[in-house]
Amino acid sequence: MFILSSSGTSSGEPKLIPYTKDESDRRLRLCSLITPILNLHVNGLDKGKTLMFMYTKPEIKTKGGIIARTTATSLFKTNLFKTRPYNSSNNVHTSPIEAILCGDPFQSTYTQMLCGLYERERILRVGTSFAYGLIRIIKFLKNHWRELTHDIRTGSLHPKVSDPSIRGCMTRVIRPDPDLADLIARECADDNCEGIIKRIWPNTKFLDVIVTGNMSRYIPTLDYYSGGLPKASTIYASSECYFGLNLDPVSDGASEISYTLMPNMAYFEFLPLVVRDQREVLVDLVDVEIGKEYEVVITTFAGLYRYRGGDILQVTGFHNSAPKFKIIGRKNVVLNIDWEKTSEVELQAAVESASQLLQEFNTSVVEYTSFADTTKIPGHYVIYWELLLPTKGYSVNLPSDGVVLENCCLAMEESLNPMYRLLRVEGSIGPLEIRLVKSGTFEEVMNHAISRPGASISQYKVPRCVSSKPIVELLDSRVVSTHLSPSLPKWNSEFVKF
Missing domain, CATH: 3.30.300 (GMP Synthetase; Chain A, domain 3)
Structure with missing residues (x-):
C-alpha cells in the first residue's frame, strides 16, 4: 500500500494523506457511476471514443520507505484502470496507458494528442481534469502542429518521444495519412483558434472538464475554443476525500453546477460561514439549509478526523435526502x-x-x-x-x-x-x-x-x-x-x- 501526496491546495504545502485499499475501492466505485450518469443526459456516447488527457506524477518515498503518490497517479496505476474492459457503458479512451504513465509532460501530451488526432472523427468528448489544463492543451496543439502533422504524414514518431514503452505501443497506432495531415495543417496554420476543438474533432458533444470554483474564469476561453460546447463537471473530489457527483453534469456555465454529496464516502459536517453568538457550531449533513454557505469538514474512513479542507460550499437543493452543493471557492x-x-x-x-x-x-x-x-x-x-x-x-x-x-x-x-x-x-x-x-x-x-x-x-x-x-x-x-x-x-x- 501507499499514501497520497496532496496538491497542497489547503495550505500551499503538500500533505501526506492516509490511504487504504478500502478507500481506493470506494473511490473507484464512485467513479464508475460517472459514465452511466452521462449516458442519461447525452445520447450515443457508447458509439465513439473519449480524448481525455491524463497524467501521472513521479512517486516518492518517505524516510520510512512508504510510497507516496498523487491521487491521479494512484488511480491510473491500479490494475482495474490498466485492464479496464470495453463495454457499452465504458467508453474507450484514445490515450494509451503507456502515455498516461509516462512522467515526462511533453512525451505524454504529444502521444495523447497524436492518438486523438488519428481518431478525430470518433471522438465524442474532449477533456482534462480542470479547465485550465484544456486551454494549455490547445496551446500545445498550436505550438506543435508542424511536428504532429509531419508524423501523421510520414507515419513516424517525434524523436523527443523516447520512452521505450510509448514507442512500442505507438507502432500499432502510427500510419501515414497525408489527407489527415493536410487537414490539421489547414486548421492550425493561422492564428484563428475560434471553434478549433470542433474543427479538429467535429463530433465532440461536450467538454469533460471541471469549471467550478476558481476554474469558472476560464469558461469564456473554452467557449471560444469550442464554439460554445457544453461543459461536464462530473465529480467533486480531492486528495483527502471524494465527495460526490454532479447528477445533471452537462451545463453551459459554472452557476448551474451542483454536486450531490454521497454519504457513504465520509462523515460530512459543515461549518457555517455566518456564525451566531460568535460560536462555531458544526452542522450535520441532514441539517444544512438551502442558500446558506458552509465550509466542509470531513472525517474519512482512512483516518482523517474533522479535517477542514478549505472549500466553501453553498446549498442549492436536495436529491432525495442528500444535499446538493455549489462550490463557491476556497477559504483564505x-x-x-x-x-x-x-x-x-x-x-x-x-x-x-x-x-x-x-x-x-x-x-x-x-x-x-x-x-x-x-x-x-x-x-x-x-x-x-x-x-x-x-x-x-x-x-x-x-x-x-x-x-x-x-x-x-x-x-x-x-x-x-x-x-x-x-x-x-x-x-x-x-x-x-x-x-x-x-x-x-x-x-x-x-x-x-x-x-x-x-x-x-x-x-x-x-x-x-x-x-x-x-x-x-x-x-x-x-x-x-x-x-x-x-x-x-x-x-x-x-x-x-x-
Whole structure:
C-alpha cells in the first residue's frame, strides 16, 4: 500500500494523506457511476471514443520507505484502470496507458494528442481534469502542429518521444495519412483558434472538464475554443476525500453546477460561514439549509478526523435526502492559476521578502495588490507596487536597467509555496510580474471603492487581490514600468516534508 501526496491546495504545502485499499475501492466505485450518469443526459456516447488527457506524477518515498503518490497517479496505476474492459457503458479512451504513465509532460501530451488526432472523427468528448489544463492543451496543439502533422504524414514518431514503452505501443497506432495531415495543417496554420476543438474533432458533444470554483474564469476561453460546447463537471473530489457527483453534469456555465454529496464516502459536517453568538457550531449533513454557505469538514474512513479542507460550499437543493452543493471557492485564497493556491498571508510574506532588496536604495513598498492574469497562456501573477521614494520619480534611486525589480519578482516567487514553484518549473504558470504604479495610485483605488453606494471610508481595506475590470484598468493606467521574474524559482523534487 501507499499514501497520497496532496496538491497542497489547503495550505500551499503538500500533505501526506492516509490511504487504504478500502478507500481506493470506494473511490473507484464512485467513479464508475460517472459514465452511466452521462449516458442519461447525452445520447450515443457508447458509439465513439473519449480524448481525455491524463497524467501521472513521479512517486516518492518517505524516510520510512512508504510510497507516496498523487491521487491521479494512484488511480491510473491500479490494475482495474490498466485492464479496464470495453463495454457499452465504458467508453474507450484514445490515450494509451503507456502515455498516461509516462512522467515526462511533453512525451505524454504529444502521444495523447497524436492518438486523438488519428481518431478525430470518433471522438465524442474532449477533456482534462480542470479547465485550465484544456486551454494549455490547445496551446500545445498550436505550438506543435508542424511536428504532429509531419508524423501523421510520414507515419513516424517525434524523436523527443523516447520512452521505450510509448514507442512500442505507438507502432500499432502510427500510419501515414497525408489527407489527415493536410487537414490539421489547414486548421492550425493561422492564428484563428475560434471553434478549433470542433474543427479538429467535429463530433465532440461536450467538454469533460471541471469549471467550478476558481476554474469558472476560464469558461469564456473554452467557449471560444469550442464554439460554445457544453461543459461536464462530473465529480467533486480531492486528495483527502471524494465527495460526490454532479447528477445533471452537462451545463453551459459554472452557476448551474451542483454536486450531490454521497454519504457513504465520509462523515460530512459543515461549518457555517455566518456564525451566531460568535460560536462555531458544526452542522450535520441532514441539517444544512438551502442558500446558506458552509465550509466542509470531513472525517474519512482512512483516518482523517474533522479535517477542514478549505472549500466553501453553498446549498442549492436536495436529491432525495442528500444535499446538493455549489462550490463557491476556497477559504483564505487570494490568487490561483492552476492547482496552486496562494493565501493572503503567503502573498504578504512574499512581498515583505522581496521588499528587503529595496532597503539599500532607501525605498520600500507603500501598498500593493495583485491579480491573476489569465488573458495569456500560461497565466501569471501580477503584483502592483507603489513605492515610497524620498524624491520624485522612480529612476532617481533605483537603477534604470530594472534589474533590482526583476530580482524582486524572483524573490517573491522563491517565497511562494512549493506547488506554485513546481508549476512554474513545469511551465503551467508564467513568470511573476511586478508593475510599479505612480505615487497616489492606491488613494485613487480607495476613492473609487468608497464612491459606490453603501461604501464607507472607515471600513475600507486595500484589497490584496482585485478582479474588477474598472479597478484593474485604473491600476494599469497608472503603471510606470513593468518587470518580470528573470529565471525559474528553485524547486526540489523532494518537496514533501516528512
